[in-house]
Amino acid sequence: MRNFFLTLIASQIVSNCFGQVTLPPIPDSWKVTDRDGYVSAWDSIIKVSGDASLRLTGPTVPETKYLPFSQVVEIGIKKLSRININAYIKTKDVTGTATLWCQVWDENNKQIGFQNAQAQIGTISGTTDWKKYTMNLSVNASAKKLLVGGYLMGTGNAWFDDFSLSYVEPSAVPATKEVKTFAEEVSTIVKRNSIYTDSLNWTQIETDLEELSRGLETVTQAKVLTDYILQQLRKAGDNHSFVQPKVAAQQYATKNSNPVPPQGNLIVNGIGYISVPGFLSTSDTAMRSFSGKIQSLIRHLDTGNNIKGWIVDLRGNTGGNMWPMLAGLAPLTGAGPLGYFVQNVKGVESKNVWNADVVKVKNAYKLKKPDTKIAVLIGPRTSSSGEMTTVAFIGRSSTRLFGQPTGGYTSANRRFILSDGSNLLLASSYVADRNQKKYLNKITPDEIVEPVPGLDAEVKAAERWLLEK
Helix, strand or coil, rough: EEEEEECCCCCCCCEEECCCCCCCCCCCCCEEECCCCCEEEEEEECCCCCCCEEEEEECCCCCCCCEEEEEECCCCCCCEEEEEEEEEEEEEEECCCCEEEEEECCCCCCEEEECCCHHHHCCCCCEEEEEEEEEEECCCCCCCCEEEEEECCCCCCEEEEEEEEEEECCCCCCCCCHHHHHHHHHHHHHHCCCCCCCCCCHHHHHHHHHHHCCCHHHHHHHHHHHHHHHHHHHHHCCCCCEEHHHHHHHHHCCCCCCCCCEEEEEHHEEEEEEEEEEEECCHHHHHHHHHHHHHHHHHHHHHCCCCCCCEEECCCCCEHHHHHHHHHHHHCCCCCCCCCEEEEEEEEEEEEEEECCCCCCCCCCCCCCCCCCEEECCCCCCHHHHHHHHHHHCCCCCEEEECCCCCCCCEEEEEEECCCCCCEEEEEEEECCCCCCCECCCCCCCHHHHCCCCEHHHHHHHHHHHHHC
């Protein structure tokens, strides 16, 4: 990570005092994360103000990685407040999206909130001229600093300039009925279904929602209320729940937006290698195609070779829909039960079993040697449904995990379709493996493997174990 001193990119962020609330100027130290295939640079020709803007350039081949930049902003909030984060963005031939984002941190350096502008303003892609975008946040006295920035995902170019923070003056006008109904809809869903509901102070939350909603007229403006509820969940320990905007929800229902396909090949000494990326869709057609592709790769390797062991690579699986992943890998995991969703309602625990047959694969394949050893590769990017897929292998005989601990999104999200067409993906149950062991955080591999520059150390470690007599 490189440090930049960006008095060039941003004019001074608005520093206004409103009673007890003070927002300082944004610091002049920005950080841009290095990502393979991406380039960041100052552009003194294309800019809004000052001497230059920040230009991010994506790789020539579409992928799911992204290039972020950010800086820390200390804030002196002493009461429940609404803040706007403003910036100008321009794009050219962007295939993914360019957007703003912000994390909210407390005095213990714990992240208690997150906002991605895409959820509020939609996807910024293609070719667009300079436009001012505003992302709304709600914060209270527990918020001590913001990590403010933006990112580019996909190919093309995006320019960022003229960042500012502004405090939203409280309104004495009550919220409209539309806003109140939407706030009640979201809070009721969370209250009834979140695994963290008993850890939330609902009396305070309802008081805060009424205060934050003053002056709001539309459901679009009410997104700040959803953000506030998600912040309370974050403070209670929920790092998984999120809102999927209407456009993204519609895309999710029709196609897989992850361009990375499953891959498979034969590596040294008769080892079959299968890589399963994240899968981002609930489309029946897309799910059958994805799971069928995985089984086709397994079938091809198994029927054409004397396989001595398998490597299942989940290191790049950042999640999405777990069911086509499990259906595709069913020849390796076995039919089930593969795991359980665990709920605790008023002190009564219940378990719902999950198997690999939710998505039906035409002419499903069975291994020639079902008891073949399997090495599963995991790492920090293995998250959410990638972790569920990992859990599906735990407890299988002759199976071992290699790599680094996973992302820690092991709760199961349930989808709730909201009245505005967006989706609330809410952590509503815990996860347990086939032996009913619960996973409440990161999954630690059986063998920790430290990265080695220029060498795929996890694959090498897996090979050694698979070839042991």
